[in-house]
Amino acid sequence: MAKPITHGPDSRDGHVYDMPDDLRLAIEVALAADRPLLLSGDPGSGKSSVAPYYARLKGLRYYEHVITARTQATDLLWTFDSVRRLGDAQAHRGRLNDGDYVVPGVLWWALAPESARSRGGLLAPSLHRDPAERFHHRHHPNGAVVLIDEIDKADPDLPNSLLVPLASHEFTVGDTGTPVRREADAGPPLIIITTNNERDLPQAFLRRCVTFTLPGPTRERLVSIARLHLRHERRGLPETTRDLIVALADELMRVRATADLGHQRLPSTAEYLDALRACLALGITPDDPRWPLLRSLTLAKPAEAGR
Known part of the structure; x- marks a missing residue:
């Protein structure tokens, strides 16, 4: 069963930010x-x-x-x-x-x-x-x-x-x-x-x-941001969660690398956190059959989406 999230994703409460x-x-x-x-x-x-x-x-x-x-x-x-x-x-x-x-x-x-x-x-x-x-x-x-x-x-x-x-x-x-x-x-x-x-x-x-x-996201900064947010939300960081953080960061960087072809929009740090929270709530991992759909819903959005 999915665990409820007790906060808004864009609460602007000032608690968490990775300040370069x-x-x-x-x-x-x-x-x-x-x-x-x-x-x-x-x-x-x-x-x-x-x-x-x-x-x-x-x-x-x-x-x-x-x-x-x-x-x-x-x-x-x-x-x-x-x-x-x-x-x-x-x-x-x-x-x-x-x-x-x-x-x-x-x-x-x-x-x-x-x-x-x-x-x-x-x-x-x-x-x-x-x-x-x-x-x-x-x-x-x-x-x-x-x-x-x-x-x-x-x-x-x-x-x-x-x-x-x-x-x-x-x-x-x-x-x-x-x-x-x-x-x-x-x-x-x-x-x-x-x-x-x-x-x-x-x-x-x-x-x-x-x-x-603000520069575009890097793999290292995405991982750092995810860890900050999860610590603030008092979630544990077991090995499976650490692996998921890295896998999603790698996936976002792959999408951004191919987005210039015009088929997808550049996914952002906010969308990376959306994907992470969804995976944690729904128990989705990279080897889950739902992973490709989650990827398209959160990271690999079509460039024309919303037009």
Whole structure:
């Protein structure tokens, strides 16, 4: 019988990440230069996992915003619920406080958490909870990590619209005229922006970022990542599991080596972990008759899949 998995495969809880030395240096350079870190790489290469891992490792506040085609730059700074405000005004609920309708975005919380709690002084600070508390239950430590995920999904104007707030660490809430500036006690934020390179980013935006590309997986790194995850999940590492880890790593590298022929897409580290968890849960080994099907379901996916 398959053993139930009690966690999500992409939980972003920051517990497990195999941080290569060159990526660690890229983070240090971004912090020293006070610039965002733009991470590129294949889908499933672990770009989105870097930010929560680093935040947990350093005990920092953590925020994230996943970009979609409808995301606007102001969504990362603030949103204003004009529909609710109009409804309250029509209901004659007395004098309205615009602060009740302002929702700080991830960059506001990261740069100026005290201002975000009070909506720039429009409300009592105690009325609003820092969303980072869902991740780190610490008393507002200095410094924050912000993940802006998949910026290449956005309209091309979005990166350019973020140039000033990312560079100056200040902006004005247009709906209320409230100025927001980075608070001294907040500490310098680490802003990590990911891209799958589905769309070119403006040169002016790239100039203001420290850039790093995550390399494709290697056999050795896949084995290391698998061991880290299994230890975190408190699974044993008997010889059969160790053999399975290596066999799947070899299989993924074989698929990647032949994917350039155009018949298959490049499988990622995330898909390798999917295959490993499925094998462990279902008792599938390389000599199992189900192995070829599992390979095609998780690793050797057709290049046109999903089109």
